[in-house]
Amino acid sequence: MVGVTIDHLVATTAFIAAILLFVGLFAQTIQAAILYQQNRHVAFKASDLLDNILLSPGYPYNWGETNDTLSCFGLQKPGASGYVLSSFALMRLISLSGEPVEYPRDSGKWYNNISLGPGGYLFIPISDSINYETASRLLGVNGTYGFQLSIKPIIEVSISEYQSNPLKLKVEVNGPGFPLSGANLSYYLYRSYQTGQYPSIELSIGTTQTDSSGVTYLNFTFDGASETYTIVAYARLSGLLGLGHYSHETFTKGAGVIPFVVDYEEGKVYLAHSWDVHDTGTPVPNYFYSATFFILTEEFTFQEWPIANSTGQINYGGGGGQYNYGETTLPVGYPGFLLVTYRSGDDYGMCIMPWGIGTLAVSTLFGGNPAGNVWTATDLRQVIVDQMAYQVQITCWSLSGYQIWNSRGWF
Amino acid sequence: MVILILAVAFGAATFFAVLPSPTQIASPNLRQLALTTLQVLDANKALAKVAFEDLGDQAWTDLEIALSASLPPNIVYNLTVYDMVEVGDATTYSKVHSITNSESGLGTDSEASTYLVTSTNVTFTVTPQKISGTLYILNCTDANGWWITGYTSQSLATDLQNLLSPYFNTTVMVQNTTDLGALLNGNEISSFPHENVTNAVIINTCGEAVPIPSMYADLFPRDSYAEYCYELGKRVNQYNWTWVSIVGYPFYYVSNTVKLSSSHNSWGIYGMRNVGSGGLNSFLRGLDVENYPSYSYDGSWITGSPGVVYFSSNASYYSNYYGLYPSPYQTATRALPSWIQGTYHTTVMASVFNPVSDRYAAATFKHTGTGAFTAIGLTRTPDIRITGLALLMYYHPIIYKSEFTLTAGERPTQRLVILQLSQQGGG
Numbered sequence: 001m002v003g004v005t006i007d008h009l010v011a012t013t014a015f016i017a018a019i020l021l022f023v024g025l026f027a028q029t030i031q032a033a034i035l036y037q038q039n040r041h042v043a044f045k046a047s048d049l050l051d052n053i054l055l056s057p058g059y060p061y062n063w064g065e066t067n068d069t070l071s072c073f074g075l076q077k078p079g080a081s082g083y084v085l086s087s088f089a090l091m092r093l094i095s096l097s098g099e100p101v102e103y104p105r106d107s108g109k110w111y112n113n114i115s116l117g118p119g120g121y122l123f124i125p126i127s128d129s130i131n132y133e134t135a136s137r138l139l140g141v142n143g144t145y146g147f148q149l150s151i152k153p154i155i156e157v158s159i160s161e162y163q164s165n166p167l168k169l170k171v172e173v174n175g176p177g178f179p180l181s182g183a184n185l186s187y188y189l190y191r192s193y194q195t196g197q198y199p200s201i202e203l204s205i206g207t208t209q210t211d212s213s214g215v216t217y218l219n220f221t222f223d224g225a226s227e228t229y230t231i232v233a234y235a236r237l238s239g240l241l242g243l244g245h246y247s248h249e250t251f252t253k254g255a256g257v258i259p260f261v262v263d264y265e266e267g268k269v270y271l272a273h274s275w276d277v278h279d280t281g282t283p284v285p286n287y288f289y290s291a292t293f294f295i296l297t298e299e300f301t302f303q304e305w306p307i308a309n310s311t312g313q314i315n316y317g318g319g320g321g322q323y324n325y326g327e328t329t330l331p332v333g334y335p336g337f338l339l340v341t342y343r344s345g346d347d348y349g350m351c352i353m354p355w356g357i358g359t360l361a362v363s364t365l366f367g368g369n370p371a372g373n374v375w376t377a378t379d380l381r382q383v384i385v386d387q388m389a390y391q392v393q394i395t396c397w398s399l400s401g402y403q404i405w406n407s408r409g410w411f
Numbered sequence: 412m413v414i415l416i417l418a419v420a421f422g423a424a425t426f427f428a429v430l431p432s433p434t435q436i437a438s439p440n441l442r443q444l445a446l447t448t449l450q451v452l453d454a455n456k457a458l459a460k461v462a463f464e465d466l467g468d469q470a471w472t473d474l475e476i477a478l479s480a481s482l483p484p485n486i487v488y489n490l491t492v493y494d495m496v497e498v499g500d501a502t503t504y505s506k507v508h509s510i511t512n513s514e515s516g517l518g519t520d521s522e523a524s525t526y527l528v529t530s531t532n533v534t535f536t537v538t539p540q541k542i543s544g545t546l547y548i549l550n551c552t553d554a555n556g557w558w559i560t561g562y563t564s565q566s567l568a569t570d571l572q573n574l575l576s577p578y579f580n581t582t583v584m585v586q587n588t589t590d591l592g593a594l595l596n597g598n599e600i601s602s603f604p605h606e607n608v609t610n611a612v613i614i615n616t617c618g619e620a621v622p623i624p625s626m627y628a629d630l631f632p633r634d635s636y637a638e639y640c641y642e643l644g645k646r647v648n649q650y651n652w653t654w655v656s657i658v659g660y661p662f663y664y665v666s667n668t669v670k671l672s673s674s675h676n677s678w679g680i681y682g683m684r685n686v687g688s689g690g691l692n693s694f695l696r697g698l699d700v701e702n703y704p705s706y707s708y709d710g711s712w713i714t715g716s717p718g719v720v721y722f723s724s725n726a727s728y729y730s731n732y733y734g735l736y737p738s739p740y741q742t743a744t745r746a747l748p749s750w751i752q753g754t755y756h757t758t759v760m761a762s763v764f765n766p767v768s769d770r771y772a773a774a775t776f777k778h779t780g781t782g783a784f785t786a787i788g789l790t791r792t793p794d795i796r797i798t799g800l801a802l803l804m805y806y807h808p809i810i811y812k813s814e815f816t817l818t819a820g821e822r823p824t825q826r827l828v829i830l831q832l833s834q835q836g837g838g
Contacts, residue, residue, distance in 0.1 A: 387454065
């Protein structure tokens with residue numbers, strides 16, 4: 001009798017253990033399936049969200065060219081069809097790629113910094129820019145999904161100095177998957193020189209073709225080390241268009257003249273003294289500048305466009321709330337770039353600012369930070385911005401559900 | 412035994428519940444990537460040029476390089492171009508050329524998009540037949556609208572002009588109620604040589620309100636200007652007009668911001684006077700003036716609310732024909748009843764929606780004599796594409812499509828490009 005009872009207890013225990021073991025195993029399978037469904041849903045959401053953003057101009061339709069408050073978020077170029085984006089709407093997005101800049105320093109006025117590399121600036125008032133929270137709310141995903149948009153040119157055109165005297169520049173043209181061999185390359189070289197008090201620019205134009213590794217060399221007759229110049233080169237092959245720029249200056253005492261877009265809707269730009277942004281010590285240079293705006297035509301050529309106060313002098317502010325700057329106005333809605341050449345003594349400098357992000361193939365990163373999320377879905381589209389081939393990649397993640405991370409920790 | 416059963420059950424469940432690889436869970440939308448890649452490659456018609464080049468041409472090599480350069484490294488592709496040849500009613504496709512960067516094929520997980528390119532030496536033209544008669548659009552700056560929430564009558568007038576003017580020889584914007592008064596008196600109001608008051612189409616962009624000229628307000632004030640609506644109906648009959656109401660209950664208000672500046676429509680909109688449901692009855696009596704030779708008032712409410720209504724088969728056809736794509740189902744709360752055909756001697760023509768409970772949500776009621784009334788009895792806010800579709804269905808102008816080639820049609824004019832993409836690795 002005792003033996004039977006013990007057998008019964010052992011059998012029951014074994015039975016319960018087996019049940020518990022297999023419940024756990026089944027639960028793991030079910031949990032994996034649930035996670036699969038959640039993640040697949042995030043992937044669908046990423047694709048939907050990307051198309052919603054890229055195929056709608058938002059409202060007001062021309063919000064990229066105004067300071068208007070948005071009631072609907074979208075990046076499509078007004079009046080265009082398909083995946084064609086507004087380069088001005090992209091310019092109003094607060095970029096994650098550059099640290100905000102305060103101008104004048106200690107004034108409390110902050111500017112969105114779309115980083116362009118040496119000699120290239122694009123500073124838009126943060127008060128005129130669209131932040132991630134606003135976009136997220138208008139898209140209806142606030143609190144449910146997070147996203148980040150990476151908008152960058154498909155074709156990268158890199159320019160570097162290969163030889164200084166005589167100047168020889170190396171241009172490399174690459175796509176994300178392959179170098180662009182046999183591409184037609186055109187360039188505009190703007191060289192600074194002195195005529196009287198204010199510097200001027202001399203333009204050289206040329207065309208060439210990349211070799212089988214997507215590389216070409218541009219030869220010039222002057223000494224690159226002792227000259228100040230900016231080159232803008234674009235490569236074209238079978239519908240793809242990419243652009244790059246490079247600047248060299250002989251001025252080495254700080255950043256020189258820095259353009260700030262102070263009134264976005266009016267196109268008002270201040271040409272600021274670098275001392276008003278960062279104290280670069282004494283002596284503080286005195287600048288004589290010339291500013292030229294080049295507009296992008298439908299044939300993808302750059303034509304000069306007359307602007308107000310194209311020459312002037314900028315001395316440093318000296319504190320007391322007094323700041324000196326040049327002021328000019330750019331045509332709203334017309335993409336192009338502003339080229340400023342300046343002189344301090346016998347040293348020359350140059351800076352360039354795109355007006356509409358496509359004209360200088362600027363990249364921008366917009367949205368939230370996906371760090372810490374176990375699962376993010378990505379999707380991408382090829383788009384056109386100012387005739388330039390761009391790629392837009394979205395990274396999307398869920399802010400609710402299982403195995404997600406938010407400010408309060410893991411869920 | 413229990414362990415054996417559970418183990419078998421678990422094994423079976425695991426065997427059948429195979430979860431896909433992470434790549435399959437969240438792969439990029441390759442179909443959209445393919446489509447957008449083709450669109451980018453066709454910027455400035457570059458792809459269209461390549462698709463018609465000879466096979467040995469450098470352009471094909473350039474296209475291959477551009478494709479390889481533009482797609483992410485883990486994506487393989489196959490681009491194929493087909494000739495499209497129309498034989499009778501059928502279209503046949505024959506392969507012209509194919510380029511790929513995958514030697515072993517793209518596998519079963521690939522996605523494809525198609526893109527139609529037209530030879531760059533071909534021109535297509537689309538010429539609509541012109542509707543005889545002038546199109547008048549009420550763009551009265553001195554009249555307010557109602558039930559056009561979110562729009563102004565002026566913005567609607569501009570949209571309608573853009574939408575419909577290609578189908579008319581002459582389009583005239585009626586800028587104020589004074590011009591409307593002149594028009595009602597049978598006078599031309601523009602310097603356009605082909606303006607013709609008779610057989611015209613008049614679109615009222617003020618929604619449920621109708622502009623009233625000061626002179627007509629003085630002459631026909633009875634029953635809160637219902638008498639004016641009767642006069643409008645008479646003019647429609649007299650000049651063989653087609654009067655178009657774009658939304659809601661027609662003639663429910665009259666508006667003149669100067670003459671009626673101290674009146675409001677009972678909802679706080681000044682410059683407007685509430686006529687009520689009698690306005691529509693008066694208009695219909697005026698339209699049927701042969702049987703209602705003098706004005707009399709009838710204030711009964713005659714429209715109905717059938718709710719959601721759906722495109723008729725004719726509307727679906729013409730929606731495609733004219734390239735107008737409003738939603739094929741809409742909400743109707745002011746649909747006209749079928750019985751007005753008998754009472755006011757009209758015939759329903761070109762109904763946009765299938766009738767529900769003998770009510771027509773958007774249709775043209777043609778009087779047996781002269782004149783017609785197009786009423787869009789949908790709820791606010793108006794979609795002027797419905798108005799455009801209703802009018803085009805009524806007049807059904809022909810769209811002439813022409814194709815011109817410089818090479819006497821020796822080469823096919825259209826080619827189909829298919830880009831197939833597949834993701835490699837990451838499984």
